[in-house]
Amino acid sequence: MLHPTIFFISWLVADLVIWIIRWFLLQKFIVSGESRSHYATDLALLFGLIWAVEIGIGTAGCIISVDPVLQVLACTSAVSMNGAIAMRNQGIPRYAFTQILLTDIPMKLATLFQPAPLLRILILQAPMYLTGLWVLLNQLNTNLIKAYIAEFESIHSATHDKLTGALNRLGIVNIVAATLDSTEAQSVETSILYLDLDGFKKINDENGHATGDRVLVSFSNMITGMLRKSDAVARMGGDEFIVFMPDTNEASASLIAERIIEKLRVYTAQNKAYAGLGVSIGIATNTSLTTESLDQLISRADFAMYAAKSAGKNCYKFG
Structure with missing residues (x-):
């Protein structure tokens, strides 16, 4: 409005075009399915840099115009935009600093092409200003990473057993809920194995809790190494574990139980201090599992495990 020249009209048009393109890319990025563009993120980053160049050149034009109102604005x-860039892009500090350079350098250089000598002080301020923003960006990035790590560790601590690293009861419930989000998973046969170590108390009492802890960790790792990625292991407390196996029928579950029993037998044979250690396993299956029926399924597997103990231990039974 103050200077309707070709330069400022072109700057307005360029700014509107870039704004529309970036808005369009945002819409392509947030949608899901086939309509989502594979290159939306790359193009959004590219046009973010183009926007920064456009702002830098326009600001330089305002300074060269010698209009004090335009210079101040x-x-x-x-x-202000550089501060917003730093806050918005703290996850990608080098990219953010590149944007800041593209907006700031043209503004500083433009002071050389206008008559007021005091405005050239901006050039002297540039090293301190840019250094401060670089330090700020890296500090923001460090704080962001720490926050994400703390959030992950908090979630992991709440859903995993501290000793063995296996899931706890809350963790296994979350896994089941995530599995059941798939419609297909709700109609397939699911198996739960309830495992209890036989002879563990004797080993724990005779060799100490440190030895008992090593047994639990080794047993947990042993089970985990035998399962698929879709399966999950949880420690329910003490020497009791459960194995959640989606898309697994009784025949497949019994094969896994036999492998666990045999693997533990080999393990105890190689470690004489663990003589007498075995495992009783209860198996329960369900073809329409829900998060509400999970407790019932675990309860059936628990009863089956006690049946295995009554049958002589170191074996498995179905509930």
């Missing part, structure tokens, strides 16, 4: 707006 352009400089304060550019500095």
Whole structure:
């Protein structure tokens, strides 16, 4: 409005075009399915840099115009945008700093092409200003990473057993809920194995809790190594574990139970201090599992495990 020249009209048009393109790319990025573009993110980053160049050139034009109103508005707006860039892109600090350079350098250089000598102080301020923003960006990035790590560790601690690293009861419930999000998973046969170590108390009492802990960790790792990625192991407390196996019928579950029993037998044979250690396994299956029926399925497997103990231990029974 103050200077309707070709330069400023072109700047307005360019800004609107870039804004529309970036908005369109955002819509392509947030949608799901086939309509989502594979290159939306790359193009959004590219046009973010193009936008920064456009802002830098426009700001430089405002300074060269010698209009004090435009100079004040352009400089304060550019500095404000750089602060927003730092906050918005703290996850990608090098990219953010590149945007800041593209907006800031043209503004500083433009002071050389206007008559007011005091505005060239901006050039002297540039090293300190850019250094400060670089330090700020890296500090923001460090804080963001720490926050994500703390969140992950908090979730992991709440859903996993601290000793063995296996899931706990809450963790296995979450796994079941995530599995059942798939419609197909709700109609397939699911198996639960309830395992209890036989002779563990004797080993724990005779050799100490440190030895008992090593047995539990080794047993947990042993089970995990025998399962598929879709299966899950949880420690229910003490020397009791459960194995959640989606898309597994009784025949497949019994094969896994036999392998666990045999693997533990070989393990105890190689470690004489663990003589007498065995495992009783209860198996329960369900063809329409829900998160509400999970407790019932675990209860059936638990009863079957006690049946295995009554049958002589170191064996498996179906519930």
